[in-house]
Amino acid sequence: MARFASIVAKSPLIQLDRKFDYLVPEDLEDHIALGQLVSFPFGRTKKPQEGYVVELMDASDYATSKLLAIKDSSCLLTPQLADFTRAVADRQCVALGEILAVAIPDHMPTIELLEPISYRAISSTPAFKLDAPLTNRSAVLSSGKPLVVEEKLFADWAVLLVEAALERHAARQSSIIVVPERSDIDAITDYCKHLGVSDQCAVLLPNQKRSTKFQLHHQISQSEVSIVIGTRSAIYSPCQNLGLIGLHDDADDNLRDQGSPFTTARDLALIRAGDSLQLVLTAPYRSTEVQRLVQLGYLSSHKIVQSPARISYTEPGLRMDQSAFQLIKDQLPIGPVLVLLPRKGDSAAAFCGGCGQKLACSCGGYFWQPDADHIQCRVCSKPFVSCTNCQSRNFKKGRTGSSRTVAELGKAFPNALISEATGSQKPSGLKNKNQIVVATPGSAPRLPGGYSGLLILDCDVWLARQSLNAQGIAIRDWQEAIELMQPNGRAVLSGLDSTLGKALSLGQLEALAATNLAEAKEMSLPPTVRICTLEAEPQTLNTALEAAKSEGAELLRLDAEGSRALIRFGYRQGPAVAKALRGVSVGTTARTVNNSKRRGLRVVMDDPDAL
Numbered sequence: 001m002a003r004f005a006s007i008v009a010k011s012p013l014i015q016l017d018r019k020f021d022y023l024v025p026e027d028l029e030d031h032i033a034l035g036q037l038v039s040f041p042f043g044r045t046k047k048p049q050e051g052y053v054v055e056l057m058d059a060s061d062y063a064t065s066k067l068l069a070i071k072d073s074s075c076l077l078t079p080q081l082a083d084f085t086r087a088v089a090d091r092q093c094v095a096l097g098e099i100l101a102v103a104i105p106d107h108m109p110t111i112e113l114l115e116p117i118s119y120r121a122i123s124s125t126p127a128f129k130l131d132a133p134l135t136n137r138s139a140v141l142s143s144g145k146p147l148v149v150e151e152k153l154f155a156d157w158a159v160l161l162v163e164a165a166l167e168r169h170a171a172r173q174s175s176i177i178v179v180p181e182r183s184d185i186d187a188i189t190d191y192c193k194h195l196g197v198s199d200q201c202a203v204l205l206p207n208q209k210r211s212t213k214f215q216l217h218h219q220i221s222q223s224e225v226s227i228v229i230g231t232r233s234a235i236y237s238p239c240q241n242l243g244l245i246g247l248h249d250d251a252d253d254n255l256r257d258q259g260s261p262f263t264t265a266r267d268l269a270l271i272r273a274g275d276s277l278q279l280v281l282t283a284p285y286r287s288t289e290v291q292r293l294v295q296l297g298y299l300s301s302h303k304i305v306q307s308p309a310r311i312s313y314t315e316p317g318l319r320m321d322q323s324a325f326q327l328i329k330d331q332l333p334i335g336p337v338l339v340l341l342p343r344k345g346d347s348a349a350a351f352c353g354g355c356g357q358k359l360a361c362s363c364g365g366y367f368w369q370p371d372a373d374h375i376q377c378r379v380c381s382k383p384f385v386s387c388t389n390c391q392s393r394n395f396k397k398g399r400t401g402s403s404r405t406v407a408e409l410g411k412a413f414p415n416a417l418i419s420e421a422t423g424s425q426k427p428s429g430l431k432n433k434n435q436i437v438v439a440t441p442g443s444a445p446r447l448p449g450g451y452s453g454l455l456i457l458d459c460d461v462w463l464a465r466q467s468l469n470a471q472g473i474a475i476r477d478w479q480e481a482i483e484l485m486q487p488n489g490r491a492v493l494s495g496l497d498s499t500l501g502k503a504l505s506l507g508q509l510e511a512l513a514a515t516n517l518a519e520a521k522e523m524s525l526p527p528t529v530r531i532c533t534l535e536a537e538p539q540t541l542n543t544a545l546e547a548a549k550s551e552g553a554e555l556l557r558l559d560a561e562g563s564r565a566l567i568r569f570g571y572r573q574g575p576a577v578a579k580a581l582r583g584v585s586v587g588t589t590a591r592t593v594n595n596s597k598r599r600g601l602r603v604v605m606d607d608p609d610a611l
Helices: 080-092 096-103 156-170 182-195 210-222 232-236 263-272 288-295 322-331 401-413 459-463 470-482 498-505 510-520 539-550 574-586
Strands: 004-009 019-023 037-042 045-057 069-072 137-141 144-150 150-153 174-178 200-205 227-230 242-248 278-283 299-305 310-314 337-340 350-352 367-371 373-377 395-397 417-421 435-439 453-458 483-494 529-538 554-558 564-569 590-594 597-598 601-604
Touching: 004 096, 019 037, 019 045, 019 367, 080 096, 080 232, 080 242, 080 263, 080 601, 096 232, 144 483, 144 590, 150 156, 156 174, 156 278, 182 200, 182 227, 200 210, 200 574, 200 601, 210 590, 227 232, 232 263, 232 601, 263 278, 288 367, 288 510, 299 453, 310 322, 310 498, 322 337, 322 401, 322 453, 337 470, 350 367, 367 510, 401 417, 401 435, 417 601, 453 470, 459 470, 470 483, 470 498, 470 510, 498 510, 510 539, 529 539, 539 554, 539 564, 539 574, 539 601, 564 574, 574 601
Parallel strands: 137 278, 137 299, 174 227, 174 242, 200 227, 242 278, 310 483, 337 435, 337 453, 417 435, 453 483
Antiparallel strands: 004 019, 004 045, 037 045, 037 069, 144 150, 350 395, 367 373, 529 564, 529 601, 554 564, 590 597
């Protein structure tokens, strides 16, 4: 029987990121256990606080108050999950309580719990072929083509990840498979249904109800063996006997936290896998981050062996040249054709008809045309009245968006059904042939039979994106669309220069990633180094900069007000820099920015928007 317990609080305040010792009341001594959710008094506040038991002791020099109650008798925070979340909090320089809020769903005592997954033996024969067997840490380049399994089409990467999980399942080990979005979850669960193994899986969908998340978390924690499939938060699943972590599409923006703690699923997978778990990363492209790990020898490189996808390109010139029209004409009778372009709306920008300048709003945003009848600001949605420079009321359209492309294709192919797919608009009633789907990146629906053809327009717009990784983002978007085609489908990239066009048509994705990595290394840019954005009051920021510099960090940029800075450091220096910044952050108080409270020191590790 333990008389004392150490508790970590469920609080995002880094000042409270430490253990607190409490006395265990006599009536709880026989029931208290590690990982339980408990309530306890704290300071002068009358409201009970909540936290997790991380240590049980027979003696303590600090405990003076008693625990109030055990809120959940289950072990919600397993020792393995506690170590993992602690490592993430230290790396990102945030409180452990902030990570636990993401990792463990809210307690819901009135919800009926699910039964644990009942293990049953499963035999399966791999339906894919690799150029070499997987190692303990593998990066797999998918073929960009679906696999035909018993006359049904499945994404080859989904087949590989499920088969790898079933291999671990046979050894009575659990697996976690992390993907960016719902359509990717469907690709995996479709293959699981085909194999008849859905009863061995726990599926964590985006935007699930709180009660469902609570039920699944408990079910996973109580199951001896499970296969967990979900989006980025699935990486925190409390699996027993964990043996495999699989991650697909590592560079997708959906796998990155848009707010604190600013983690990426790739980094989380690397931390949790460590040296003890098998790690498999799949993608139809090779990101520079993964290529760096391959060249360091940390990951082994593999390919799914299939005949290459049929990809051609045309040199820059007309937006839709003869090859583009011929592709649509030839493939429409065979099946649906996908047209991919980077921007939605009628026109991506608008220009003044008088002075010719790009139309800007008084709020600082730019005007665009979401449809043929309206022109409005992208930021505040204010309608256009006149040019702020010359007061002209006339305007000219900019580059064509998805809505105007639908209208143009409707004139060229009057007998075809044309649908538009964007982030806010999903087509329905799709046909098996004689249909064109115009889509923006990530919005194209995955069809059971695939697309017979793919036309990618405005390649120069992708490559002109204001990002150091513009080419990597473009290749990712294009390859993800290519893998939606039928096995014998054809793809045309319109308006692409021969250097990049030849590499893509020949499948030289690893060489492209290696070239991009070499350029980043030459300029000392991520991912060959790490960066961090700091925001604070000038005095606090100076203290943080001095602390970071003492551990080897280098100042890259400091704004005029002295409240925002960008630093750079090596991977080996990362833990020491994070520890130094944490020490400064603990001693700060909240600051007021635009009438709202902000952290005294805001730390954004590996900030993708900083450069």
